[in-house]
Amino acid sequence: MAIGIDPTVDYAFKLLLGSPEHPAITLHFLNAILGDEIQITEVEILNPILGKGDDTDKVSILDIAARDSSGRVYDIEMQTSLPAGLAERLAYYTASLYVGQIGEGDAYTRLRPAISICVLDAIMFRESQPIHSDFRLRSREGNLNLTNGLQIHLLELPKYTLPSDHKVIADPVEAWAYFFRQADAMTTDEIQQRFNCPAFTEAAQVLDMTQRPQQHRSQYEQRLKAQRDERARMQYAVDQARLEGEALGRISILRKILGGEPESLDSLSLEQLTVIEKELQNQFRERGI
Structure with missing residues (x-):
């Protein structure tokens, strides 16, 4: 039987990547996005889900704040639509993570990289084909790197073409794109066979457990409804603008x-x-x- 839990619903997304009980999933996701440049071995979730009221504050609760053993700080979020000002908001959040690390009189050398990762179930850059975009502070020519202290990663899910075969997906970024798009329609056994990776097997188990206890299922349903309502509002606004x-x-x-x-x-x-x-x-x- 299919899991039936959509990992792009922000509450399920938070349980998946923001649970201190499942750091292996978060580590695999971060290492997939950051690539060979950084290999993280430990991660601390700074804002885990704590109680029944957590689903009322999406910005502070359902985004994921984390820190690795080298002091790098992360903001991981799920967006199921393309809100106005997303680029500016991502830049603002990342800058806030960066400057929030030091106080008056602290040396700038204490600053560690601030990294935002946005999984987007929409297309932001139609002129670009890659599903993963990596933004840094570089020279216009791209040959000079000012600093890696500010990084924004964008994963545009609709750009991923689902494979027609049943081979194991080896590329980690593609694997996560496939998981986000298809996991709700797969069984835990199918996920284990498709990815052949302990992190995805554990991720499937977390999604399956989202149905139990009732508290998780209820909050998931509330967030699913909220996201559907938001999509409907945005579609209505688009339709009205077209008619006008x-x-x-x-x-x-x-x-x-x-x-x-x-x-x-x-x-x-x-x-x-x-x-x-x-x-x-x-x-x-x-x-x-």
Whole structure:
């Protein structure tokens, strides 16, 4: 039987990668994203899920704050849509992690790298094909590295093409992309065979355990509903913007034909635009144009 728990739901995501009881999963994920440059052997979760009220504060609770044995600090988050200002927010969070490490009078040499990782179930950079983007402070030519102290990693899940075969997925970044997209429709045995990796076997067990106790299942369902509602709100806003744009276009054409003076309509609602369009259409018919 399929697990039925979507790891991109932020509550399940937090249980998966933000549990002190399962550091091997977090270590595997971090090492997959950071690659050969850094190999982490220990990680501490700084904001584990503690109680029933934790699902009410997404920013402070369901994002994952962590620190490795070298003092590097991490913010790991899941985004199921592309919110306005995401790039700026990621830069702000990363900078906050960085400057928050020292106080007045502390030496800058005490600063350790601050690394943000955003798993995004949407496409942010359509002009770029890689599913994993790594942003640093470098020269324009790319041959000079100012510092690795600020890093932002972006994993755009829709860019990953699911393989048609059943071979073990060896590439760790692709493996995580596949897991995030498909784990809810797989059984624990299928996950074990697909990845042949202890970290993913443990991850499957964590997702399966999310259904028990009832507290976890209830909070998961609440967050799933919240994410679906947010997607619906965003889709409604997109649809409204499209309809308003179409109405503005039609009104502009009618005014040109009727010889009316142009005026700004940007502040008007769709309902107000509809009334104006109907009035112009009536004038159009009355003139027999």
